[in-house]
Each structure stands twice: as C-alpha cells, then as structure tokens.
Amino acid sequence: MIETHNATDVKDIDWNEWTADKFAVITYIFSEGKVLLINKKRGLGAGKVNAPGGHIEEGETAVEAAVRETEEEVGLTPLDPLQCGKLYFQFTNGLKMEGTVFIAREYKGVERETDEADPFWVAIDDIPYSRMWEDDLLWLPHVIKGKSISGCFIFDDDDMVSYQLDII
Numbered sequence: 001m002i003e004t005h006n007a008t009d010v011k012d013i014d015w016n017e018w019t020a021d022k023f024a025v026i027t028y029i030f031s032e033g034k035v036l037l038i039n040k041k042r043g044l045g046a047g048k049v050n051a052p053g054g055h056i057e058e059g060e061t062a063v064e065a066a067v068r069e070t071e072e073e074v075g076l077t078p079l080d081p082l083q084c085g086k087l088y089f090q091f092t093n094g095l096k097m098e099g100t101v102f103i104a105r106e107y108k109g110v111e112r113e114t115d116e117a118d119p120f121w122v123a124i125d126d127i128p129y130s131r132m133w134e135d136d137l138l139w140l141p142h143v144i145k146g147k148s149i150s151g152c153f154i155f156d157d158d159d160m161v162s163y164q165l166d167i168i
C-alpha cells in the first residue's frame, strides 16, 4: 500500500484503516429559505466562503464543538444541531482531517462579524459554490434535501484530486 499522502485516487487508500489527526466540525444554520455562511478570514480555507466551524477540543463532543465554534465565529447559538455527514480529507501535504457536518433549523442571537469570520445569510438557491471548497457542491445540495452523506476526498492544497461520496 502506498503512503496515504502520496495517493492520487481515493481507491488507493484503505479508508477503513485511515485515521484523521485533526477533527473539525462545520455547522449550517437554515432559516426562512436561507443559510448562514461566512467569509472565512483566517486559518485553513481563509478567503473562501464556508459555514461556521473549527476544531473539536479535547474533552468536547462534536456537537459541543459545533455550538461553541458557531458562537465564537458568528455570535449565534445553533439549537439542537443534527449531525448529517462525515467528511474525510487526505491532503497531499500529509494533513488528515475528519469533518463532521451539522445542520440546525433554529438558533438564538444575532450574527456579528469577528476576527475569524464575516457572516451573511444567503438564499439556498444562491449559495456561492464557486467561492467554496470544491467538494461542497457535491454534497451540500444533498444535505439541504435532508440526506446524510459520507465522503472521502484527496486534496492537493485547494484542488480536489479524487473523491468518493455516499448519500445515505
């Protein structure tokens, strides 16, 4: 088996043996036909549009991280976030990241800009996929339709090299 960071095809990786070394969450809040997105100001994916998110801290569950990161980044509290997907990213620079996707249909608070993120509401039909991570267009529409997803991806910096997606 080749080293996972040298893989160029998701089929080259035994994903049952693969384990992430970073664990992150991403939370999409939906309300009145719109979704809350951010212009990400720093960290991995800076300059892209994404949803609020970040790393799971030690001793924290994924759902706790989803609430904390959303509060920290945009000042909103998602209510009853529901897990609806897992994303497994192998980067060619060696980074292995697992992302857990949450959605929430209710929230408290008023969004505000922070050092990390500039939040905005956008109609679901106008989501700016061309300014987002390349894989989002593959799975976010399914999540919006209420499906759960599981995806494995190889990324070379910002470029998606290969993927496999299951819609559940």
Ligand SMILES: Nc1nc2c([nH]c(=O)n2[C@H]2C[C@H](O)[C@@H](COP(=O)(O)OP(=O)(O)OP(=O)(O)O)O2)c(=O)[nH]1
Residues within 6 Å of the ligand: 024, 025, 026, 042, 043, 044, 045, 050, 051, 052, 053, 054, 055, 056, 089, 097, 099, 133, 134, 135, 136
């Ligand atoms: N939608 C989407 N999100 C992604 C992709 N790849 C990827 O790392 N993310 C998310 C996971 C994390 O929420 C975020 C990476 O954030 P980061 O490593 O800069 O961490 P951060 O600064 O936001 O968080 P933290 O250090 O404050 O914990 O981007 C992707 O392909 N699509």
